[in-house]
Amino acid sequence: MSRGHNFSAGPAALPEAVLRQAQAEFLEWDGSGASIMEVSHRGKDFIGVAEAAEADLRELLAIPANYKVLFLQGGATQQFAQIPMNIARRDQRADYVVTGDWSEKAVREGATLARIHVSASSQSTNYTSIPARDGWDLDPNAAYVHYTPNETIRGVEFHDIPDVGDVPLVADMSSTILSRPLDVSRFGLIYAGAQKNIGPSGLVVVIIREDLLARCPKDIPRIFSFAEHAANSSMLNTPNTFGWYLAGLIFKWLKAQGGLAAMEVRNRTKAQTLYDYIDGSGFYRNPVEVSVRSWMNIPFTLPTTELDAPFLRESQQAGLLALKGHKLVGGMRASLYNAVNQDSVDALVCFMKDFARRYG
Amino acid sequence: MSRGHNFSAGPAALPEAVLRQAQAEFLEWDGSGASIMEVSHRGKDFIGVAEAAEADLRELLAIPANYKVLFLQGGATQQFAQIPMNIARRDQRADYVVTGDWSEKAVREGATLARIHVSASSQSTNYTSIPARDGWDLDPNAAYVHYTPNETIRGVEFHDIPDVGDVPLVADMSSTILSRPLDVSRFGLIYAGAQKNIGPSGLVVVIIREDLLARCPKDIPRIFSFAEHAANSSMLNTPNTFGWYLAGLIFKWLKAQGGLAAMEVRNRTKAQTLYDYIDGSGFYRNPVEVSVRSWMNIPFTLPTTELDAPFLRESQQAGLLALKGHKLVGGMRASLYNAVNQDSVDALVCFMKDFARRYG
Structure with missing residues (x-):
């Protein structure tokens, strides 16, 4: 387990x-x-x-x-x-x-x-x-x-x-x-x-x-x-x-953990890690205006919807859970609430890089 | 524990x-x-x-x-x-x-x-x-x-x-x-x-x-x-x-456990065990008309309210929990829901007998 x-x-x-x-x-x-x-x-x-x-x-x-x-x-x-x-x-x-x-x-x-x-x-x-x-x-x-x-x-x-x-x-x-x-x-x-x-x-x-x-x-x-x-x-x-x-x-x-001031630093860093990677990837895309992007819920799309199924299957196999986007939006969504730590975000980015390399 | x-x-x-x-x-x-x-x-x-x-x-x-x-x-x-x-x-x-x-x-x-x-x-x-x-x-x-x-x-x-x-x-x-x-x-x-x-x-x-x-x-x-x-x-x-x-x-x-037919037998027996003891005790009393007594919640009183405090203290010490009656009624109440087994009822009756002997 x-x-x-x-x-x-x-x-x-x-x-x-x-x-x-x-x-x-x-x-x-x-x-x-x-x-x-x-x-x-x-x-x-x-x-x-x-x-x-x-x-x-x-x-x-x-x-x-x-x-x-x-x-x-x-x-x-x-x-x-x-x-x-x-x-x-x-x-x-x-x-x-x-x-x-x-x-x-x-x-x-x-x-x-x-x-x-x-x-x-x-x-x-x-x-x-x-x-x-x-x-x-x-x-x-x-x-x-x-x-x-x-x-x-x-x-x-x-x-x-x-x-x-x-x-x-x-x-x-x-x-x-x-x-x-x-x-x-x-x-x-x-x-x-x-x-x-x-x-x-x-x-x-x-x-x-x-x-x-x-x-x-x-x-x-x-x-x-x-x-x-x-x-x-x-x-x-x-x-x-x-x-x-x-x-x-x-x-x-x-x-x-140090209260909400400490959580703010962690949450800002977690979100920035993922947005920075998405924006620089040339593969994934987040459609939200930069100044109002959420720290907690980060939707992103792949270049084609045909890639959604392999992304979900392989991410699940890699131990990255629940990345499917809401049905109203499609694509993917990573929620980075307080209990999600930087290691998880790093693991996600690592997987996303590898996936983009293989399917890009 | x-x-x-x-x-x-x-x-x-x-x-x-x-x-x-x-x-x-x-x-x-x-x-x-x-x-x-x-x-x-x-x-x-x-x-x-x-x-x-x-x-x-x-x-x-x-x-x-x-x-x-x-x-x-x-x-x-x-x-x-x-x-x-x-x-x-x-x-x-x-x-x-x-x-x-x-x-x-x-x-x-x-x-x-x-x-x-x-x-x-x-x-x-x-x-x-x-x-x-x-x-x-x-x-x-x-x-x-x-x-x-x-x-x-x-x-x-x-x-x-x-x-x-x-x-x-x-x-x-x-x-x-x-x-x-x-x-x-x-x-x-x-x-x-x-x-x-x-x-x-x-x-x-x-x-x-x-x-x-x-x-x-x-x-x-x-x-x-x-x-x-x-x-x-x-x-x-x-x-x-x-x-x-x-x-x-x-x-x-x-x-x-055998479904609700089995629970009925258990629950009837549990309740009957406690009512029979109360009615025969000459010490405890349940005020409810016999034909409509609950199998699940059995309130009972002691001969005087002065005995409530020692009963609650000693029953708690004996590992018999939550016997205090509702504030609207006073006295005691034993709830005998499905998860309360016959052993618990027997332990309660055993304690009640001993308490009545010592305080009666």
């Missing part, structure tokens, strides 16, 4: 050291006589785990005290609905910046819950760019401005936080959170499905500024209300306890 | 053999080069796991072909909202039979989504009984009839399926599913949070008769629509892949 170099876009690679720890304590957690999966979420063992995870996440992201951190279920996709349900009135405008397939989905899912307005879109460039900020059609009375800092499918990323004035900025950070330091105070609400940089799938983290909790309507089911979840420390119902526990181990691992 | 006898009400004990298998393949699943948590839910590895889990669950429960099985997130609590949202019109009556705290919650969460009518309640008996069927106030035009076959907190269980005519019967089976064979064809919809008899928390199984999918409104977010989840094999968004995988291992384990 051996673990491959895992470039999956999500559920994605997890740090091996974290997996080994979870494996070692899988049948009995910390002398409790049971697996962490087998204890009540309301008991002191799990509450200790949950609180430590939140504290470590707060430390990593320097989350200000006036923000609540929620550990919920249903993924980012459920948040597409839950966010307008909670922080917009049904007749109120909410502004969305569309830079790819995930922001498109956010628009569609929110459509029955608020007056969703597309303020800007890069669809005309096939989502290989980001619309310039000065062209965004924003309403100062909008409930919020929603954007997707990193688009997982086409590999487009905002490298700065847009200024939207006093309107709360809402960000789907599923595929970029924890990849570098972040100024949380610039946001009204941040959400992120866990299955890229946080932990296993089935968990979504919501970071919400407290003043927005006052907007949550009283006449929605409690299970959808951020205010209710915040008042109940995310234990309004039984949370995904194993996911929360594993996220906590990952937060500790990130701290041990 | 050693594992205790775990009587947790949920998240609850899991079969040790299943935990050992998951532990062994935790870093690399089936030669894939990655943990099952680290692979795409849309790849052939995970789809194989997901389909096998569904097939095994269908076999265990003999689920008819005209039912869809969904593996979703948000627990039974989210279903309290999602069910009326999908299969009732907002102005339509839905009938609820209230036999405890969980059916009460179902009523409250559904209240903004349909015209919820309490057709019967055993609140006046402090939920120690079940209202006789002939007293239920049912509307033949109701969207559905909802009941809770097993109430986890007070330990009350229906041992037969009520006849409600042609109105679809909807059941929250969180704490009783898979404890014995079930005639699924009697139901319109069955749902169950995983964290008792199915797997870890963060997963909820919904079994829905296909004709009810036609009721799902088109104007709700897709993520809440049973029809959309069914059309997308529960992969409309990233599912809780680890929970689904572990549930699949548990279904295989149940089949290896």
Whole structure:
């Protein structure tokens, strides 16, 4: 048995050291006589785990005290609905910046819950760019401005936080959170499905500024209300306890790596390694405008689609996993989340060079 | 390190053999080069796991072909909202039979989504009984009839399926599913949070008769629509892949134990062992009407509440875990789900005898 170099876009690679720890304590957690999966979420063992995870996440992201951190279920996709349900009135405008397939989905899912307005879109460039900020059609009375800092499918990323004035900025950070330091105070609400940089799938983290909790309507089911979840420390119902526990181990691992400043250096270097090789190869190609290329998800194409099958077959044989591009884009995609290390990127580039030599 | 006898009400004990298998393949699943948590839910590895889990669950429960099985997130609590949202019109009556705290919650969460009518309640008996069927106030035009076959907190269980005519019967089976064979064809919809008899928390199984999918409104977010989840094999968004995988291992384990007919014999015997001892002890007491006592959750009290603290302390020391009763009820509760074996029940009774002798 051996673990491959895992470039999956999500559920994605997890740090091996974290997996080994979870494996070692899988049948009995910390002398409790049971697996962490087998204890009540309301008991002191799990509450200790949950609180430590939140504290470590707060430390990593320097989350200000006036923000609540929620550990919920249903993924980012459920948040597409839950966010307008909670922080917009049904007749109120909410502004969305569309830079790819995930922001498109956010628009569609929110459509029955608020007056969703597309303020800007890069669809005309096939989502290989980001619309310039000065062209965004924003309403100062909008409930919020929603954007997707990193688009997982086409590999487009905002490298700065847009200024939207006093309107709360809402960000789907599923595929970029924890990849570098972040100024949380610039946001009204941040959400992120866990299955890229946080932990296993089935968990979504919501970071919400407290003043927005006052907007949550009283006449929605409690299970959808951020205010209710915040008042109940995310234990309004039984949370995904194993996911929360594993996220906590990952937060500790990130701290041990040197925190997000260290991850930023690593992630920048990993991405640069691959982009530099692609751009200089004369064989592979990444279509995204250079200034908005993602550090986390790097799609690339081969000179002809006939080469896709041998590339996938041979890369798999070489222990390079999950390089197939999203079906909407085709070609290849390498996702370089926190748990993917420089060795894996180097191994990929080495394989790509050899493949280009043999098929070029 | 050693594992205790775990009587947790949920998240609850899991079969040790299943935990050992998951532990062994935790870093690399089936030669894939990655943990099952680290692979795409849309790849052939995970789809194989997901389909096998569904097939095994269908076999265990003999689920008819005209039912869809969904593996979703948000627990039974989210279903309290999602069910009326999908299969009732907002102005339509839905009938609820209230036999405890969980059916009460179902009523409250559904209240903004349909015209919820309490057709019967055993609140006046402090939920120690079940209202006789002939007293239920049912509307033949109701969207559905909802009941809770097993109430986890007070330990009350229906041992037969009520006849409600042609109105679809909807059941929250969180704490009783898979404890014995079930005639699924009697139901319109069955749902169950995983964290008792199915797997870890963060997963909820919904079994829905296909004709009810036609009721799902088109104007709700897709993520809440049973029809959309069914059309997308529960992969409309990233599912809780680890929970689904572990549930699949548990279904295989149940089949290896002899299926639900074998579990019925075991569960009946386990419960009878504890009830017989309690009733004959002259020391402990279970308040529930004998004919509706739960096989899964057995609350009991000691002669005085002053004895609760020493009982909990000494039972914990003896390796008998999680016996504290729910805060709404007080006293003790032993949950005897499928993964709790007769040895654990015998150890509990042995301890209870000794405790009664010393403190009686």
